[in-house]
Amino acid sequence: MLRNTLSTATALAAYVVTTQASLNMSDSSFKLFKSSLSQLAEVYLPGSEEFANATVRWGAGQTPHYDMIVKVATEEDVQETILYANANDKPFHAISGAHATTTYLNNITNAVGIFMRGMNDIFIVDDGDTALIQGGILNGDVIDFLGLHDKQTMTTACACVGYVSPILGGGHGWNQGRYGLASDQLVSARMVLANGTAITVNESSPDLFWAIRGAGHNFGLVTQAEIKIYDKKxxxxxxxxxxxxxxxxxxxxxxxxxxxxxxxxxxxxxxxxxxxxxxxxxxxxxxxxxxxxxxxxxxxxxxxxxxxxxxxxxxxxxxxxxxxxxxxxxxxxxxxxxxxxxxxxxxxxxxxxxxxxxxxxxxxxxxxxxxxxxxxxxxxxxxxxxxxxxxxxxxxxxxxxxxxxxxxxxxxxxxxxxxxxxxxxxxxxxxxxxxxxxxxxxxxxxxxxxxxxxxxxxEQLYGYEPWRLEKLRKLKKEYDPFGKFNFFAPILGEDGQPL
Known part of the structure; x- marks a missing residue:
């Protein structure tokens, strides 16, 4: 069910090359970028109805500014978009349910928005014990799909929020007393890092797997999550x-x-x-x-x-x-x-x-x-x-x-x-x-x-225990050294120093 991705070495090399390229968006680079996307991907520019629909937020007081929106359809689209943003010295930001109300979103300027709603598939796997959920699906869609198959999981209390993003911050809601938090349901995740590398995060990568279940917004963009599901009784x-x-x-x-x-x-x-x-x-x-x-x-x-x-x-x-x-x-x-x-x-x-x-x-x-x-x-x-x-x-x-x-x-x-x-x-x-x-x-x-x-x-966000903060800061420096994922409750500042 998982797509092939760039190897780590290839992605890192591409990152080095592209960041040395022109930092201005040119017609030729834009056309080349669009041609690299899958057939189902779409690019929206300011002034279009599609751009307006993709950027409207649940909270109108948060005003991130985007130069363009890419409605991605595959994990490779996410990778290409991040590489393109990096090559043109532009921030990037994922949009799914668009419910976050943190003021950090107002720091997003001249960005490339990665609109995840084109990635909203869900599949039941492992003889019905888990489900593969793409990064753009909404919470209500997960409930409805699993219910039709006599399954359920821990789900948050609002139907219109994205399903995956709350996992990264813990995730409260119905069924948590039986199954734990939304993050406790995570078996593995496909994640695209700040340099465009796509990786699988699970118990084989214990430190990062630990981190994304509670502080995941700091480390990458989740394209697919495998979660535990349960029989309806x-x-x-x-x-x-x-x-x-x-x-x-x-x-x-x-x-x-x-x-x-x-x-x-x-x-x-x-x-x-x-x-x-x-x-x-x-x-x-x-x-x-x-x-x-x-x-x-x-x-x-x-x-x-x-x-x-x-x-x-x-x-x-x-x-x-x-x-x-x-x-x-x-x-x-x-x-x-x-x-x-x-x-x-x-x-x-x-x-x-x-x-x-x-x-x-x-x-x-x-x-x-x-x-x-x-x-x-x-x-x-x-x-x-x-x-x-x-x-x-x-x-x-x-x-x-x-x-x-x-x-x-x-x-x-x-x-x-x-x-x-x-x-x-x-x-x-x-x-x-x-x-x-x-x-x-x-x-x-x-x-x-x-x-x-x-x-x-x-400390108020991630806990007062020194060991916990030290571990998070170390992992942040390893996986996102330039603070590309700093638009939601960041662990470190853009200078790499503790906040």
């Missing part, structure tokens, strides 16, 4: 969802119930929940409302022990249903057609890892939200809780992902119509909420890499 097939909507004054009662689940000695692997602070002006024109989605896997209904406490609180509204894995995200608005997947708004996430809910700090968060101007009232605060049973069973030092002890993922989710004059204020509000939530965790700040906004320290 009655105990994992059906999903019951019950949602309870409350006025803000019930927040302390809601999180008190949820805390009993977090601290239970025998926490159920089937139980997940999702708390949201959001605005509903028909209910309260000033204060956000509090929503808790109680999600239970493998049953026709959520067991009463988890729902009765919320019923007793007299919610202002309820919603419930039975669905499959692909349908869970519809309840939270994160399905492919849901409001959370709409592109064009300015959006940002600012992540905080927590172990339990701290009601006093969350009350401060609600108080901050009450001061939001009208332009920010489509924003929300997400308090994500996925079961973590299997995540914590996997040794922390076995992958680069640093936060296996974290139980909750908090983040202000700023959403507003694109308006540059509002960006600084939105940044300020999100930072205030983040700092307030950090205060309530009673531990050093740990930031989930896939949600990073761009002002985090290396």
């Amino acid at each position: 009655p105990v994992v097939d059906g999903w019951a969802v019950s949602g309870y909507f409350f006025t803000h004054d019930k927040m302390e009662d809601v999180v008190a119930v949820a805390n009993t689940w977090m601290t239970a000695a025998n926490r159920s692997v089937s139980l997940e929940h999702y708390v949201v602070f959001s605005f509903d002006p028909e209910v309260d024109p000033v204060n956000p409302i509090v929503i808790i989605w109680v999600i239970y896997q493998g049953a026709d209904t959520v067991p009463a022990q988890y729902t009765d406490p919320f019923v007793a609180m007299s919610p202002i509204n309820t919603e419930s249903g039975i669905t499959d894995l692909g349908g869970v995200s519809r309840f939270t608005g994160a399905d492919i057609d849901g409001p959370s997947c709409t592109k064009g708004y300015t959006r940002s996430l600012v992540p905080v890892s927590a172990d339990t809910y701290d009601a006093p700090s969350l009350r401060e968060v609600i108080d901050i939200m009450t001061t939001f101007p009208a332009e920010f009232r489509n924003s929300a605060v997400l308090l994500e809780s996925y079961s973590t049973n299997r995540v914590g069973e996997i040794p922390s030092d076995s992958t680069a992902y640093p936060d296996r002890d974290g139980q909750l993922l908090f983040s202000p989710f700023m959403t507003y119509d694109k308006n540059a004059s509002l960006d600084a204020l939105a940044w300020k509000y999100a930072g205030e909420i983040r700092d307030t939530m950090i205060k309530g965790t009673n531990k050093p700040y740990e930031s989930y890499i896939n949600y990073a906004r761009g002002d985090e320290t290396t």
Whole structure:
């Protein structure tokens, strides 16, 4: 299933030669480059509809600048594109789901965009134990394809994000309590390095395989991933969802119930929940409302022990249903057609890892939200809780992902119509909420890499253990010495020095 690639020696030689060539894009070099691409590859230039469609981002506040977009169809197309960018002294950047909201993306100027959506195939192999997934496929497509073949895996909670990119930063979501993080499903990866070399990364290359499962954005562009998949069974097939909507004054009662689940000695692997602070002006024109989605896997209904406490609180509204894995995200608005997947708004996430809910700090968060101007009232605060049973069973030092002890993922989710004059204020509000939530965790700040906004320290992203950072920095110097992959949570600066 894997394509032949340039040998390492050939690719390195080509890199040396091309970087000595003219650094200006010439008509002849451009034509030669286009002729080197596969028949299904396409090149889009600014001003075309295709270019506009390929470059629109989920968060409009991130504004990478591209001189051209290459819609790649094969691994060789990726290699040729990287070699061409290097020869013309241009940065390159991969685009799949286009959901990252880090400010590092604004450092991309006059770049060659590598649009991965033409590489979206998936194949089941190894007698049904693994699947080969190309680098441009979306999360919802993986769920749907595997479901049609009575299979599933650990998948993130939003249908429209790319599937492969979250793997590189860990990957939280449904089924992680049973199978581990998305990165824990990785068996091997085909990766194109900064010099155009294509390699296979697996347990035969243990250091790099360790690194790409948690810090992979720093090392290369993944064209194909082999992941573990699992049989659908009655105990994992059906999903019951019950949602309870409350006025803000019930927040302390809601999180008190949820805390009993977090601290239970025998926490159920089937139980997940999702708390949201959001605005509903028909209910309260000033204060956000509090929503808790109680999600239970493998049953026709959520067991009463988890729902009765919320019923007793007299919610202002309820919603419930039975669905499959692909349908869970519809309840939270994160399905492919849901409001959370709409592109064009300015959006940002600012992540905080927590172990339990701290009601006093969350009350401060609600108080901050009450001061939001009208332009920010489509924003929300997400308090994500996925079961973590299997995540914590996997040794922390076995992958680069640093936060296996974290139980909750908090983040202000700023959403507003694109308006540059509002960006600084939105940044300020999100930072205030983040700092307030950090205060309530009673531990050093740990930031989930896939949600990073761009002002985090290396320690906050990749862990405080010196050995972990030293190993990552050493590998970064070996595989990306010139910082070509520094547009997402970089480990080293462009000068090769620690950030």
